[in-house]
Amino acid sequence: MSATIDLxxxxxxxxxxxxxxxxxxxxxxxxxxVIMDVVDxxxxxxxxxxxxxAVMALERVPADIRRDGGVARMSDPHLIExxxxxxxxxxxAKVRIGHFAEAQVLEVLRVDFIDESEVxxxxxxxxxxxxxGFSVPFVCGATNLGEALRxxxxxxxxxxxxxxxxxxxxxxxxxxxxxIGRDIRAISQASSAELYGWAKDLRVPVDLVRxxxxxxxxxxxxxxxxxxxTPSDAALVMQLGAEAVFVGSGIFKTDNPESRAIAIxxxxxxxRDPHIVAKVSRGLGKAMAGESIDSLxxxxxxxxx
Amino acid sequence: xxxxxxxxALQGDWARHGERLxxxxxxxxxxxxxxxxxxxxxxxxxxxxxxxxxxxxxxCGLEDPLSKMLRNDMPxxxxxxxxxxxxxxxLDGRDDQLKFGVIDAVVKRNGFGxxxxxxxxxxxxxxxxxxxxxxxxxxxxxxDGIGPNTQVLATTATGVPVVxxxxxxxxxxxxxxxxxxxxxxxxxxxxxxxxxNTVLPFSKS
Numbered sequence: 436m437s438a439t440i441d442l443x444x445x446x447x448x449x450x451x452x453x454x455x456x457x458x459x460x461x462x463x464x465x466x467x468x469v470i471m472d473v474v475d476x477x478x479x480x481x482x483x484x485x486x487x488x489a490v491m492a493l494e495r496v497p498a499d500i501r502r503d504g505g506v507a508r509m510s511d512p513h514l515i516e517x518x519x520x521x522x523x524x525x526x527x528a529k530v531r532i533g534h535f536a537e538a539q540v541l542e543v544l545r546v547d548f549i550d551e552s553e554v555x556x557x558x559x560x561x562x563x564x565x566x567x568g569f570s571v572p573f574v575c576g577a578t579n580l581g582e583a584l585r586x587x588x589x590x591x592x593x594x595x596x597x598x599x600x601x602x603x604x605x606x607x608x609x610x611x612x613x614x615i616g617r618d619i620r621a622i623s624q625a626s627s628a629e630l631y632g633w634a635k636d637l638r639v640p641v642d643l644v645r646x647x648x649x650x651x652x653x654x655x656x657x658x659x660x661x662x663x664x665t666p667s668d669a670a671l672v673m674q675l676g677a678e679a680v681f682v683g684s685g686i687f688k689t690d691n692p693e694s695r696a697i698a699i700x701x702x703x704x705x706x707r708d709p710h711i712v713a714k715v716s717r718g719l720g721k722a723m724a725g726e727s728i729d730s731l732x733x734x735x736x737x738x739x740x
Numbered sequence: 741x742x743x744x745x746x747x748x749a750l751q752g753d754w755a756r757h758g759e760r761l762x763x764x765x766x767x768x769x770x771x772x773x774x775x776x777x778x779x780x781x782x783x784x785x786x787x788x789x790x791x792x793x794x795x796x797x798x799x800c801g802l803e804d805p806l807s808k809m810l811r812n813d814m815p816x817x818x819x820x821x822x823x824x825x826x827x828x829x830x831l832d833g834r835d836d837q838l839k840f841g842v843i844d845a846v847v848k849r850n851g852f853g854x855x856x857x858x859x860x861x862x863x864x865x866x867x868x869x870x871x872x873x874x875x876x877x878x879x880x881x882x883x884d885g886i887g888p889n890t891q892v893l894a895t896t897a898t899g900v901p902v903v904x905x906x907x908x909x910x911x912x913x914x915x916x917x918x919x920x921x922x923x924x925x926x927x928x929x930x931x932x933x934x935x936x937n938t939v940l941p942f943s944k945s
Contacts, residue, residue: 450861450897457858460878460918464787464820467751483834486795488751488788523832523849524789525879547855547879570856704750704796705772711800 453570455592461525461547461572462593462656465489465679469669469700470658472496472683475514476521478692485696489525489547491681492518497554497601498684498723501733507555509537512544519546527574532739533559542571548593551575551586553738554600554683563739566590576660578611578736580618581637584647585740587654588640594653596677597736598661601684603725605662605671607736612659612675623651661736664689664722666702666715673706690720743932746771746780750796752788752821756917760925774805782815782932785822787878787915790830790849793821794838803838810842815908815935817928823904823911824849824881831884842909844887845901851882863914865894865903868923875902875914883913908935 451457468488473479474496482490494510495503509530519526525547530537532551537558541549551564553576566573567590576597577583583594596615598608622633622644630648634641646654659677663669664685672680680703686692698715705711728734745761747754749770761768769776771783783806785793797803810816810826818826824833828841831848852859858879862872873894883901886892893903902913903924908931916924 450859452857452859454860456876456918457860457878458855460876460915461855461858463753463756463915463918464789464878466753466755466788467749468789468792483791486792488792523834524791525855542856545854545856572855700792700795701799705800708772 455590458572458592459655462574465525465593465658466656467704468679469696469703470527470679470681471686471696472681473518473687476517478687479518479522479526481693482686482696483522483524485693486700487524487696488679489527490518490522491527491529491550491683492546493529496684496687497735498603498688499601500554501601501735507531509534509540509555512540515541515544515546519544529555530564531555532557533562533564535564538564538569538571538573542569546571549573551591553597553735557738563589574658576736576739577615579614580622580647581639582740583615583653583657584637584639584643587643591655593656593658595658595660595681596672597739598659598663599728599731600661600735602662602728602731603664603685603688603723604728605664605668606728608659608661608663608672609675611661611736612657612672612677615653615657616676619647619652622647662725663699664725665719666698666712669699669703670706670709670712673703679703685723688723695719695722742766743781743929743936744769744779745782745784745929745932746777747784748786748793748797748802748822750800751792752786753915753917754784754786754788756915757784757786757819757925760917760922764922764925764929766929771802772800774801777802777805777809780814781936782817782928783809784928785816785818785825786917787820787822790821790824791834791837794825794834794836797838807840810840810909813908813935815928815932816842816910817924818843818909818911819915819917820878820880820913823847823913826909826911827881828887843904843906843911844890845883845904845911846885847881848884849881850879851884852877852880855879861896863894863896863902865923867893868927873916873921873923874919876918877902877914880913
């Protein structure tokens, strides 16, 4: 999509929307921030008041999706619009893996970011969405570097660790971040010939592997999601290389969401300063009870490939 | 002596500003606490979410020292959210968000629209040379009015002001830190240099 504007000197200047730089640009702006799951306008307001950089509008937080079972789908457009009208910060929403028609609907609703998410029930067991065709940027989950780069090759402008959503247990997010970081460090040291081996093993284009070696990071921002429940959890994943955090059930499934939301925002911004993390962790009340990964019937992180 | 530039590093794309300064051979310090302001010659407020950055400035005690230094004409570059924080009036913002008011301008948050309306445009910025400058606008603020002492250094093709200068304060509605073009950062460093030749270090004044 582009509009050409004719100037007096006959020089054509194109104002171009939907380019990859513009999509990745929004991801860059969210760095160091907290993106909070909200299920209604009231929660969205609490999130914005607490200093969230964006909200994720959805009908049920992952903990409830997990409990209720059944097919989890894109949210009702009405809910998303209500939240867009309530807050001034970016509003994200989720679509099922491979469900490009849901993504088309979210683009019409002008959401700011689309999460092609394993938290919803996958719609396609073979293909993720071809994200290059959309003006709205996409974020996708990943458990390792190959998965992350395959999503980037499909046009994702941001990657997040999958973690294990709705558990309040950070162990899987840590596993995914460490796996991604370990391979990035190895590729940074690889010879040019070895990059072909990496491309083959990771099942990704060699150009993306080259970019990883050059940048010593993913070609798009890497955020963390899945199981963050406390300010220390946020500080942990940020120190492990996440550039921002998504908090799903971890805020509104607790006694005191207002204070917890503020505390996680502060801990994410000041993740290297344990004095601040200690200060904001005091008196927050109970965190979400959480679940051990072994006891789960359904592992969401295994959705997608 | 190379200037010491502080980059407000609470939230947003502050690391990109650090990279651009490094490419110009200038070291920067990350500002997350009032003590980081000691002896800096200039400050960059990055892109990000202005409401979040505003909250974090207040909670870490940076509001008063920053206000004081900016009132004392410390050179400052604000991009996108940074421009919003430097402006005197914000439309469609939160009532409680900070306004340092060193650039006399009315800015409308996300005034170009939501993310699907974010755009790239090549800009004419005479002050930095004849070559067009790549402007990346992300949910950018829309300058809806300026005061008598505010200079407009560039506009979009449709005439919307996008680079503003008032004294030692420079504001961009777009993100020069996201592109390889270093000329806005060079312009800022020249403002820092001329300010340093005339006044004492700001933290001591």
